[in-house]
Amino acid sequence: MITANSPLSIQTPKPVDANTDASSLSYEQIKERYQAAGQGHLLTFYDELSSDEKSQLLAQLQSLNVERSNRIHQKATTCPSxxxxxxxxxxxxxxxxxxxxxxxxxxxxxxxxxxxxxxxxxxxxxxxxxxxxxxxxxxxxxxxxxxxxxxxxxxxxxxxxxxxxxxxxxxxxxxxxxxxxxxxxxxxxxxxxxxxxxxxxxxxxxxxxxxxxxxxxxxxxxxxxxxxxxxxxxxxxxxxxxxxxxxxxxxxxxxxxxxxxxxxxxxxxxxxxxxxxxxxxxxxxxxxxxxxxxxxxxxxxxxxxxxxxxxxxxxxxxxxxxxxxxxxxxxxxxxxxxxxxxxxxxxxxxxxxxxxxxxxxxxxxxxxxxxxxxxxxxxxxxxxxxxxxxxxxxxxxxxxxxxxxxxxxxxxxxxxxxxxxxxxxxxxFSPLKNAPGSGEDCPETSRRDILQQHVRFIENAGGKVVVGEDDEQIEGAPTLELSPLVTYSGENLSQIVAGKSIKTPISFTSLEDLEKAVF
CATH class of the missing domain: 3.90.550.10 (Spore Coat Polysaccharide Biosynthesis Protein SpsA; Chain A)
Structure with missing residues (x-):
């Protein structure tokens, strides 16, 4: 069983040690392969590198499917949309x-x-x-x-x-x-x-x-x-x-x-x-x-x-x-x-x-x-x-x-x-794309959209949201937050809030908190 404690990852070939005969052969094979693919320039400075740097480069070249990279480039540049x-x-x-x-x-x-x-x-x-x-x-x-x-x-x-x-x-x-x-x-x-x-x-x-x-x-x-x-x-x-x-x-x-x-x-x-x-x-x-x-x-x-x-x-x-x-x-x-x-x-x-x-x-x-x-x-x-x-x-x-x-x-x-x-x-749908203060698809609009949704959850369940005097209402949204552990999409609320009111600002982490807050 693959678990989070043994994270998945693409296996990278072991670094090639250019100081051994077997690795020297691997270097020659890699060099030949990349020259055949028209990418031999990647080894231009190989002789100047330290032993660790050589191993790093050869490992990367060995793991890269250079032929596939060439095919992708050709397809992208010769077969555009x-x-x-x-x-x-x-x-x-x-x-x-x-x-x-x-x-x-x-x-x-x-x-x-x-x-x-x-x-x-x-x-x-x-x-x-x-x-x-x-x-x-x-x-x-x-x-x-x-x-x-x-x-x-x-x-x-x-x-x-x-x-x-x-x-x-x-x-x-x-x-x-x-x-x-x-x-x-x-x-x-x-x-x-x-x-x-x-x-x-x-x-x-x-x-x-x-x-x-x-x-x-x-x-x-x-x-x-x-x-x-x-x-x-x-x-x-x-x-x-x-x-x-x-x-x-x-x-x-x-x-x-x-x-x-x-x-x-x-x-x-x-x-x-x-x-x-x-x-x-x-x-x-x-x-x-x-x-x-x-x-x-x-x-x-x-x-x-x-x-x-x-x-x-x-x-x-x-x-x-x-x-x-x-x-x-x-x-x-x-x-x-x-x-x-x-x-x-x-x-x-x-x-x-x-x-x-x-x-x-x-x-x-x-x-x-x-x-x-x-x-x-x-x-x-x-x-x-x-x-x-x-x-x-x-x-x-x-x-x-x-x-x-x-x-x-x-x-x-x-x-x-x-x-x-x-x-x-x-x-x-409320994407977070832009910097704070930009006014669109930003942290402020994300916060607003979640809080406004939670107000709708309460109202659709028959409750009333009363905006308190100390509620700053950033972006015009009453400060009322419902934990996803309380409700996924508005379910399970009507039996608690129907016909009752909730005053903001307030945040709920459980149904028990919600029951205590309604009036």
Whole structure:
């Protein structure tokens, strides 16, 4: 059993010792391989290196699949997205049979989906994959973004909020008829190399937020070498290749390469919920979403929110040349963006992507069969790198290279049975992207959106929220916080708050606290 105490990681070959005969041969083999691949320049300064530096470089070269890197570069530079070329492209709205909306569905239908989802969770068939490789650099923090405190009254971080939602959901599922004796929603946390140590330490310091450590599994996304525009691999020093994370779409290869897929098979997981760490409103392992996708017999699903306007800069889930895709807003012309669906009066291309997905385990295992066909995206960057003519490390003033990455939605064209599920943006999507004080998708808006949601939970349960004189109401939100351990999505409150009032500012960690506070 792979556990959180023995974290998953891609195995790196042992360093090669150039001082032994066997290792000398390995050096010659590596040199020949890289020269054949047109990347022999990576050994330019090999003879100048210390023994440790030689071992470090050879280990990195040995573990890198240079031929694959060349293929990815060639595919990305010679086969760009047809939307960026003059190739024929046909965009079409989502087929009605694969789309439903919680904004239009009856309460009875939503309850039906939820029951299906809770039943799957109660049979221990559901797991969660968290995309948490990013750092909070734009937030003014060097820590992993999941460690960020959005200044709730409880001071809970994104990691803690999400962990407690898992705990609450496990409790709700345990009440299902025929539930397993112990309900487990395994949490697979994908980090990047730089965020892995800090993420693991943060979980350890906080006792995994009440979850069993064996059910929180860390694994790393892969990397790809940075390359020049003519396909040469760049170096950050004489003994180190310049690499960068391969994007959140690297999750598929990482799941396979680190043993996570095998771990899921051992646990008999059938359904996966995948999401990004920066959404403070995310409903982790959402039983309604799970139930909807299971009822549709989908192998792949996407949660979306309704675009605010035709010009909102978000990607749209739609059909591109008869296959499911996420088409970026910059790739859709104005006429298409403003097109209206005559049946409901909504935007025909209004399914805004929020990187919140469902997969069957069978689909995730099938990704390997079409991985070579996936699209890689070019990010043109200023990359600090080694000048091979002088041996100096240069900090460029202009773009000098590229990082290659894949997006998590790049697998959509290969789904056999897609399901798209529209949810209420107010209830489920509030991303944390920008620095404090920026006014949009920032810590203040995240805090506001959670507190406003909790006020709605109370009001929808028949209670009244009275704003106290000493409530500062940051961003206009009454200061009322409900722990996810109290309620996952507003359930279990009406018997306590119906017909009663609550005065702010206040924060609840248990139903007992809530019972004492109402009047």
């Amino acid at each position: 047809p939307l960026l070329t003059n190739q024929s492209v046909f965009l079409a709205p989502l087929p009605e049979e694969c789309f439903d909306s919680t904004l239009e569905a009856t309460p009875e239908k939503i309850q039906e989906w939820q029951n299906i989802g809770l039943n799957q969770i109660s049979q221990n068939k559901v797991a969660v994959i968290l995309l948490a490789g990013g750092q909070g650099t734009r937030l003014g923090s060097s820590a992993p973004k999941g460690c960020y405190n959005i200044n709730l009254p409880s001071s809970k971080t994104l990691f803690q909020i999400q962990a407690e939602r898992i705990r609450r959901l496990q409790h709700l599922a345990s009440q299902q008829e025929g539930a397993q004796s112990q309900i487990v929603i395994p949490w697979y946390v994908m980090t990047s190399g730089p965020t892995r140590p800090a993420t693991v330490k943060f979980f350890e310091e906080h006792d995994y937020f009440g979850l069993e450590p064996t059910n929180v599994v860390f694994f790393e996304q892969g990397t790809l070498p940075c390359m020049t525009f003519d396909g040469k691999i760049m170096m950050e020093s004489k003994s180190q290749i310049a690499v960068a994370p391969d994007g959140n779409g690297g999750v598929y290869a990482a799941l396979r390469g680190t043993g996570v897929l095998a771990n899921m098979a051992e646990r008999k997981i059938e359904y996966l919920h995948v999401y990004c760490v920066d959404n403070c409103l995310v409903r982790v392992a959402d039983p309604v979403f799970i139930g909807y996708c299971v009822q549709k017999n989908a192998d792949c699903g996407a949660k979306v929110v309704r675009k605010k306007s035709p010009d909102e800069p978000v990607g749209v889930v739609c059909l591109r040349n008869a296959t499911f895709n996420v088409v970026e807003y910059s790739e859709i012309d104005s006429e298409v963006a403003h097109r209206i669906n005559p049946k409901n009066g909504q935007l025909a291309f209004g399914a805004g992507n929020i990187a919140n997905h469902f997969y069957t385990s069978d689909f995730l295992n099938r990704v390997e069969s079409f991985e070579s066909e996936l699209e890689y995206h070019i990010a043109r960057k200023k990359i600090k790198s080694l000048d091979f003519s002088t041996g100096e490390v240069i900090t460029p003033k202009q773009v000098n290279g590229m990082k290659l990455e894949m997006f998590v939605f790049d697998v959509f064209p290969f789904t056999k049975r897609m399901a798209v599920f529209e949810v209420d943006r107010r209830e489920e």
